[in-house]
Amino acid sequence: MNSIYLFPPSPVPTVPIKGGEQVFPVNRIFCVGRNYAEHAREMGGQPDKEEPFYFTKSPSAIVPSGASVSYPPETENYHYEIELVAAIGKPVFQAAPNDALDAVFGYACGLDMTRRDLQFRVREKQRPWDVAKDFEQSAVISPIVPSAVCGHLTHGKIELRVNGETRQKADLSDLINSVQELIVDLSRYYHLVPGDLIYTGTPAGVGPVVPGDHLIGSIAGLGEIELTVGKPHT
Numbered sequence: 454m455n456s457i458y459l460f461p462p463s464p465v466p467t468v469p470i471k472g473g474e475q476v477f478p479v480n481r482i483f484c485v486g487r488n489y490a491e492h493a494r495e496m497g498g499q500p501d502k503e504e505p506f507y508f509t510k511s512p513s514a515i516v517p518s519g520a521s522v523s524y525p526p527e528t529e530n531y532h533y534e535i536e537l538v539a540a541i542g543k544p545v546f547q548a549a550p551n552d553a554l555d556a557v558f559g560y561a562c563g564l565d566m567t568r569r570d571l572q573f574r575v576r577e578k579q580r581p582w583d584v585a586k587d588f589e590q591s592a593v594i595s596p597i598v599p600s601a602v603c604g605h606l607t608h609g610k611i612e613l614r615v616n617g618e619t620r621q622k623a624d625l626s627d628l629i630n631s632v633q634e635l636i637v638d639l640s641r642y643y644h645l646v647p648g649d650l651i652y653t654g655t656p657a658g659v660g661p662v663v664p665g666d667h668l669i670g671s672i673a674g675l676g677e678i679e680l681t682v683g684k685p686h687t
Contacts, residue, residue, distance in 0.1 A: 463513065465478045465479070465512075466478070466479040466512045466513060466515040467479065467515075468515065468517070468540070468561065468594050468596065468597055468650075469517070469596040469597070470559070470596060470597050470599065471596040471597060471598045471599075471602075471676070472598075472599075472602070477540055477558070477559075477597050477648070478648050479512040479515055479648055479650060480512065480646060480647070480648030480649050481509065481512065481648070481649045481650070482509060482510040482511070482512060482514065482515075482592055482649075482650045482652065483507050483509055483639060483643075483649065483650070483651045483652070484507060484508050484509065484510060484536075484565055484586065484651075484652040484654075485505050485506070485507060485630070485635060485651070485652065485653050485654040486505075486506050486507070486508060486654065487506075487629075487654065488505065488628055488629050488630055488653060488654025488655075489623060489627050489628065489629065489654055489655065489656045489657060490627065490629060491623070491627075491656065491657030504638065505629075505630045505634075505635060505638055505639075507639065508581075508582050508583075508586050508587075509587065510565075510586060510587045510591060510592045510652075511587055513589070514587060514588065514589060514590065514591045514592040515592050515594060516590045516591075516592065516593045516594070516680075517593075517594065518562070518593065518594065518595040518596070518677070518678045518679050518680070519679050519680075520590075520593070520680060520681070521680075521681040521682075521683045522566070522590040522593070522680065522681070522682060522683060523590065523683050523684065523685055523686035524663070524664050524682055524683065524684060524685045524686075525566075525568060525588055525589070525590070525591075525685075526685065526686070527568070527571065527584075528568035528569075528570055528571055529570055530568070530569040530570040530661050531566065531567070531568060531569070531661060531662055531663075531682070532566070532567045532568075532569040532659050532660060532661055532662070533564055533566060533567075533613060533615070533620070533621075533659065533660070533662055533668055533680075534564065534565040534566070534567060534655035534659050535562065535563070535564055535611060535612070535613040535621055535655055535656070535670040535672075535678070536562075536563045536564070536565055536652045536653055536654060536655050537560060537561075537562070537563070537606065537611065537625060537628075537632070537653045537672055537675075538560060538561040538562065538563035538594060538597075538650055538651065538652050538653065539557050539560055539632050539635070539636070539650070539651040539653060540557065540558045540559050540560065540561060540597050540649075540650055541556050541557065541558065541636075541645050541646065541647060541648065541649040541650070541651070542556065542557065542558025542559070542647050543555065543556045543558070543647060544556070544644065544645065544646050544647065545636065545640050545644075545645045546640050546643075546644045546645065547640055547641060548636050548637050548640040549637070550633060550634075550637055553632075553633045553634075553636040553637050553640070554600075554605050554632065554633050554636070556636060556640075556645060557600050557605065557632065557636070558597070558599060558600065558647070559597040559598050559599040559600050559601075559602075559603070560597065560598055560600065560603060560606055560672075560674075560675055561594050561595045561596065561597045561598065561675060561678075562594070562595040562670055562671065562672045562675050562676070562677065562678035563592065563593060563594045563595070563650075563652050563678070564592075564593035564594075564668070564670065564678060564680060565586070565591070565592065565652050565655060566590070566591040566592075566593065567585060567586055567591070567659075568584065568585045568586075568588065569585070569659075569661070571584050571585040572585035572586070592650075592652070593678060593680050594650070594678070595675065595676060595677065595678040596676075598674070598675050598676070603674045603675060604674070605632065605633075606625055606632070606672070606673075606674055606675075607625060607626060607631065607632075608624055608625050608626040609624065609625050609672065609673030609674055610622070610623075610624060610625075610671070610672070610673045611623050611624065611625055611656060611670075611671075611672045611673075612670060612671050612672075613658070613668065613669075613670040613671075614668070614669050614670070615660075615662060615666055615667070615668050616666055616667055620658045620659075620660055621655070621656050621657065621658035621659070621670075622656070622658070623656035623657070625672070625673075627656065628653060628654065629654075630654075632651070632653060635651060635653060636651070639651065662682045663682065664682055664683060664684045664685070665681075665682065666681070666682045667679075667680075667681050667682075668680040668681070668682070
């Protein structure tokens with residue numbers, strides 16, 4: 454017997470694949486906290502080499518590069534975070550280090566948009582970060598470049614400019630935990646499957662944006678990501 458939906462289900466969020474007509478259907482979004490040493494320091498942490506930690510965003514948070522997003526509600530400190538995103542293309546569980554990167558279909562530029570004041574508020578109370586991180590239009594992403602084209606990125610410039618002014622600038626080699634290490638660790642806890650995205654953490658220099666701001670980020674080998682901040686949605 455076929456199920457009859459009470460209401461139409463939401464469409465599956467997708468990400469364009471650079472150079473082709475196919476799109477990447479998004480299953481889950483994992484994000485890595487404090488994975489660059491200088492960013493860990495600016496957020497009040499210590500950049501020791503330790504087990505990484507994660508938070509998640511809903512697939513519906515996906516926004517394509519070039520979009521204009523509404524300034525989100527209940528915040529007065531809306532931040533950008535540019536990140537390398539790894540797109541999983543093969544199932545992987547309890548990955549061995551030598552096999553981890555085989556699961557990566559490709560890479561993209563990402564923006565982990567954050568309600569920073571809410572993050573600080575819940576962090577002080579040792580509560581989850583959901584309201585600060587997982588909200589509408591908070592996971593911006595550029596088209597995915599297949600790893601067969603760009604290789605597996607271990608170094609290269611990652612940069613973000615706001616209204617033409619450089620705010621974040623680092624090298625992918627500065628990652629505390631590499632993509633390979635993140636997949637080995639994350640696959641201890643989850644059966645990673647095609648469609649999963651891993652936002653790998655942001656460099657130092659995070660800061661606020663306001664309506665009217667224009668963001669352009671770039672990662673060597675992947676091209677650019679672009680975003681405009683609009684007025685609050687009413």
